[in-house]
Amino acid sequence: MAETRGKARHRRRGKALVIGVPAALAAAGILAYGTAFGVFGADARTEAEAADTPAPAWARAVADGFASVDALGQKGTYGGRDGKTVTVRTLADLEKYATAPEPYVIVVAGTITMSPVGKEIKVASDKTVIGSGTSGHIVGGGFFLGPGVHNVIIRNLTIRDAYQGVWNDKEHDFDAVQMDGAHHVWIDHNDLRHMADGLIDSRKDTTYVTVSWNRLGNNNKTFGIGWTENATADLTIHHNWFRETEQRNPSTDNVAHAHLYNNLLQDDPGTDITSSYGNYARGRTRMVLENSVFQGVNNPVIKDATAALVQRGNVFSGTTGRNESGGTAFDPKAYYPYTLDPTASVPALLKSGAGPRSSLGTTPAAAAATTLTVAKDGSGRFTSVQKAVDAVPAGNTSRVVIRVAPGVYRETVRIPSNKPHVTIEGTGGSRKDTVIVEGHASGMTKPDGSGTYGTGGSATVAVEADDVQARNLTISNDFDEAANRNLNGHQAVALRTAADRILLDGVIVTGDQDTLLLDTAAKDRIGRVYMTGSYVTGNVDFVFGRATAVIDKSVLTLKKRWDGTSAGYVTAPSTPAGRKGFLITRSTVNGDVTAGSFHLGRPWHAGGDAALDPQTTVRDSVLGAAVEPTPWTDMGGFSWKADRFAEYRNTGPGSGPAGPDRPHLTAAEAAAQDTAHWLDGWTPAAG
Numbered sequence: 278m279a280e281t282r283g284k285a286r287h288r289r290r291g292k293a294l295v296i297g298v299p300a301a302l303a304a305a306g307i308l309a310y311g312t313a314f315g316v317f318g319a320d321a322r323t324e325a326e327a328a329d330t331p332a333p334a335w336a337r338a339v340a341d342g343f344a345s346v347d348a349l350g351q352k353g354t355y356g357g358r359d360g361k362t363v364t365v366r367t368l369a370d371l372e373k374y375a376t377a378p379e380p381y382v383i384v385v386a387g388t389i390t391m392s393p394v395g396k397e398i399k400v401a402s403d404k405t406v407i408g409s410g411t412s413g414h415i416v417g418g419g420f421f422l423g424p425g426v427h428n429v430i431i432r433n434l435t436i437r438d439a440y441q442g443v444w445n446d447k448e449h450d451f452d453a454v455q456m457d458g459a460h461h462v463w464i465d466h467n468d469l470r471h472m473a474d475g476l477i478d479s480r481k482d483t484t485y486v487t488v489s490w491n492r493l494g495n496n497n498k499t500f501g502i503g504w505t506e507n508a509t510a511d512l513t514i515h516h517n518w519f520r521e522t523e524q525r526n527p528s529t530d531n532v533a534h535a536h537l538y539n540n541l542l543q544d545d546p547g548t549d550i551t552s553s554y555g556n557y558a559r560g561r562t563r564m565v566l567e568n569s570v571f572q573g574v575n576n577p578v579i580k581d582a583t584a585a586l587v588q589r590g591n592v593f594s595g596t597t598g599r600n601e602s603g604g605t606a607f608d609p610k611a612y613y614p615y616t617l618d619p620t621a622s623v624p625a626l627l628k629s630g631a632g633p634r635s636s637l638g639t640t641p642a643a644a645a646a647t648t649l650t651v652a653k654d655g656s657g658r659f660t661s662v663q664k665a666v667d668a669v670p671a672g673n674t675s676r677v678v679i680r681v682a683p684g685v686y687r688e689t690v691r692i693p694s695n696k697p698h699v700t701i702e703g704t705g706g707s708r709k710d711t712v713i714v715e716g717h718a719s720g721m722t723k724p725d726g727s728g729t730y731g732t733g734g735s736a737t738v739a740v741e742a743d744d745v746q747a748r749n750l751t752i753s754n755d756f757d758e759a760a761n762r763n764l765n766g767h768q769a770v771a772l773r774t775a776a777d778r779i780l781l782d783g784v785i786v787t788g789d790q791d792t793l794l795l796d797t798a799a800k801d802r803i804g805r806v807y808m809t810g811s812y813v814t815g816n817v818d819f820v821f822g823r824a825t826a827v828i829d830k831s832v833l834t835l836k837k838r839w840d841g842t843s844a845g846y847v848t849a850p851s852t853p854a855g856r857k858g859f860l861i862t863r864s865t866v867n868g869d870v871t872a873g874s875f876h877l878g879r880p881w882h883a884g885g886d887a888a889l890d891p892q893t894t895v896r897d898s899v900l901g902a903a904v905e906p907t908p909w910t911d912m913g914g915f916s917w918k919a920d921r922f923a924e925y926r927n928t929g930p931g932s933g934p935a936g937p938d939r940p941h942l943t944a945a946e947a948a949a950q951d952t953a954h955w956l957d958g959w960t961p962a963a964g
Contacts, residue, residue: 335637335963336362336382336405337783337810340430340463342487342513342536345613349427349485354461356405356430357382364409368392375400375420384409384638385434391418395439395451395473402426408433409638418451419472424458424481433637435468436476444497449473456483468492468632475525479512480504487513492632494520495550503530508561511612515539518627524553526574531560536609538567539618541627544574546595551575554599558584563606565589568620571596578602592620610926614863614897616951636962647675652682662690662701662713671695678702681750683710689717690738694776694798697742703750708785713738714753719791720766721756729766732791736773741798746780746963747772754788758839770794774806774824780961781808789836790817795824800853807952807961814868818849821881823889825857827955828864835868835875835903843871843903848878849912850891858892858921860955866931867901875903879912880920892921894942894950904931907938925950 339345340354347353360380365371366387374381380403387409396418400406406420407413407430415436422429431454439451451473454464458481469476469491476493479486479502493499499522502512511534519526519542526542529535537556544552554576558564561583568590571577576598580586585604593600609615618626649665650657657680659665665679676698683705690713692699703711717735722728733739738752756769768791772781775796786793792815797804806826813820814834820826837843847866852858859878866877877900880891900908908924908931909917924932925942935941942950 336407338430338432340461340465340487341615342489342515342613343485343511343534344461344463344487344513346485346511349460351427351461351485354428354430354463354485354487356380356428356463357403358405360403365389371406372398375404375406377401380404382407385413385415387412388414388416390416391439394418394441395449397421397452397455399423400426400429403428405430405432406434407431407638408435408633410635411435411633413633413638415453419453419455421452422454422456422459422462422483426456426459427461429459429461430463430465431467432463432465433467433633435470435633437468437470437472439472441473443473446473446497452476452478454478455480456486457481459483461485462487464488464491466490466632466634466637468494470495472496474498475501476522477501477527478504479510482507482509484510484512486511487515488517489513490516490627490631492518492520493522494518495522497523499523499525500527501525501530502527502532502535503559505531507531508533510534512536513609513613515615516618516627516631517541518631519543519555521545521548521550522552523550525557526552526555528557528559529562529564532562532564534607534609534612535562535564537564537569538615539620539623539626540569541572541623542569542574542577543572546573554579558586560584562586563604565606565609566591566602568617568623570594570620570623572624576600580604590617590620614926616897647677649677649679650682651679651686653684653686654682657682661688662686663688666690666692666696666699669696669699673698676700680704681711681713685712685714687714689715689736692740692742692745694741694743697744697776699742699744700746700748701750702746702748705749708749708783709751711750712753713750714755716754716756717769718756718761718764718766719768720764721761732766732768732770733773733775733794733796735768735791736770736794738772740772740774740779741776743776744778745774745776746782747784748782748963749784751785751787753785754792756789758789762839775804777802777804778959778961779804779806780963781806781811782963783810784808785812785814787812787814788819789815789838790819791815791821792819793821795820795822795826795859797823803856805956805959807956807959809961816845818846818879818881820847820859821849821851823851823853823856823858823883825852825955825957826859827952828859828861829952831864833861833864833866835866835870835901837870843874845870845874846876846879846910848893849881850878850893851881851883851889852892852921854888854890856890856892857955859894860950860952861893861895861898862952863897865899865901865929866895866904867899867929868903870903872902873905876905876910877908877924878917878922879910880915880917880922881912882915885913887915890920894921894923894925895927896925896942896947896950898927899929900927900931902930906933909938923950
């Protein structure tokens with residue numbers, strides 16, 4: 278198909294692999310390049326002593342909000358993902374690994390009761406403490422993060438029941454999570470309730486904290502921030518459900534930047550707990566409060582005369598008393614990208630999505646899956662990836678996980694359309710450890726003499742089946758353009774997808790021209806692709822095709838051509854009319870190339886089909902100086918202005934103001950061009 282674009286697009290290159298990590302990527306909370314990664318397969322050990330188990334897929338998650346910002350020598354918040362994964366069921370094991378100097382992902386796989394009551398484990402830096410599904414409970418105590426402790430994630434736990442029978446308890450300082458002078462902390466998807474003192478106390482200049490998707494309930498002093506004269510702390514508090522909590526919901530004292538959005542505060546009538554106040558900006562706090570819902574709360578929003586509090590889009594139902602705002606706060610988008618959910622959807626969204634999730638801390642699909650192993654040295658069941666694919670039964674209805682040991686596998690891999698539900702994952706500590714590579718190009722003659730490969734046929738890995746996933750590996754096409762400069766057809770695809778519901782998570786896809794072909798099985802078939810935490814490298818139309826694809830939290834790395842020159846195009850969509858094309862969001866576009874030498878995209882009307890309506894949207898991303906000031910250009914006689922190319926809220930030296938040659942979406946248009954709209958009811962989940 279793609280070879281019809283013609284000879285004008287042929288380019289040459291050498292073999293150098295150029296992949297970099299812009300500093301702005303870490304600031305946006307993206308994965309660091311080549312980190313520890315893996316999943317629990319059917320053969321995973323579950324005892325605490327299995328300390329050499331690689332970090333599971335969900336352990337690669339990184340914080341958003343202020344916890345994602347580079348500061349104080351820390352690049353975002355990613356917890357213990359660079360260390361080993363252990364599963365604990367006892368207090369002794371939990372404390373052993375949480376206090377260790379090394380990074381760990383600590384999976385709590387049962388109920389652990391603190392002894393003595395009120396014990397708070399002193400968590401050390403570089404830790405992820407996460408509940409296994411919904412089974413991880415901490416009873417009668419919690420966690421303490423002391424001065425200088427940083428890069429800690431607490432997720433998917435239920436922390437409860439340190440209450441000692443005194444409602445306004447002055448004697449028992451038993452918190453679920455207390456932080457005194459810590460930084461870069463992410464508290465996410467927990468159920469925190471019924472403690473003697475605070476559910477969360479963020480004290481003594483603790484900063485760069487994100488608290489998200491938690492349920493906080495049945496408590497008096499819920500979430501206090503401050504205990505300092507310094508107005509230096511930065512916190513993001515979003516998508517939390519406060520229910521039946523009396524005060525500190527939260528109380529923010531002397532916080533430099535407090536960003537609260539999409540929270541639900543609920544005080545039901547006729548219950549034993551009556552709210553005293555909701556969100557409180559105290560001292561010299563500067564607070565931005567957006568798209569939150571307050572139901573039945575007394576004094577829902579209050580501020581001191583010395584504080585600044587800006588409200589936008591909040592909804593109040595059955596509330597009484599003070600509801601205040603005033604002063605000038607700050608623009609959160611100056612610090613990190615974020616997307617607001619509509620206020621009207623917040624109650625239903627949080628009631629179904631806040632708190633521990635069965636899909637966090639476990640991989641149920643993978644645990645129940647058939648697991649096939651591949652290793653070049655013969656220690657696996659197969660010595661090649663394709664042989665493992667061949668062993669998958671046609672028409673399989675359940676997940677088959679192909680676990681590939683570190684090594685370089687020079688082969689082509691094809692997953693045919695009758696073998697859905699396949700996962701290919703590298704088992705090494707880095708996505709660089711497991712490499713599938715071949716060097717075919719469009720114009721090369723096949724070994725059997727039956728013709729040339731063509732663009733699609735040049736792919737190192739071809740995915741033609743639905744519900745396929747790839748994780749923690751590199752897929753490469755290393756065709757040598759310099760050595761084949763006279764060849765007619767230099768398109769050389771690393772990965773081709775031509776199916777629906779394809780998840781690419783933590784992969785590197787690298788080549789030069791036509792690196793990543795995101796296609797569909799047929800022109801009238803849908804093909805949705807979600808790529809996250811990944812890298813794509815190339816120089817000419819290196820993301821192209823007619824699929825509906827989201828590239829999220831990833832890096833698009835621009836490469837020079839084989840002769841050292843800089844010029845190219847990131848995307849070449851060939852979207853059918855009425856479909857969505859490519860959405861690049863929360864990502865980085867950059868590379869070691871000449872400033873202003875690359876276009877973000879051009880319209881590919883495959884075969885000269887004027888009925889196509891190519892689309893690329895780039896939003897909430899960091900654009901390096903390599904991006905052209907007029908980032909879109911024509912192709913094959915078709916004007917980009919007749920198709921769908923736009924930006925929204927990008928930053929970096931390659932970004933620029935809206936104009937006739939640089940269209941920007943309006944806020945209303947952008948609300949309909951996000952990941953949820955693109956994926957249209959499909960929620961990618963690791964399996």
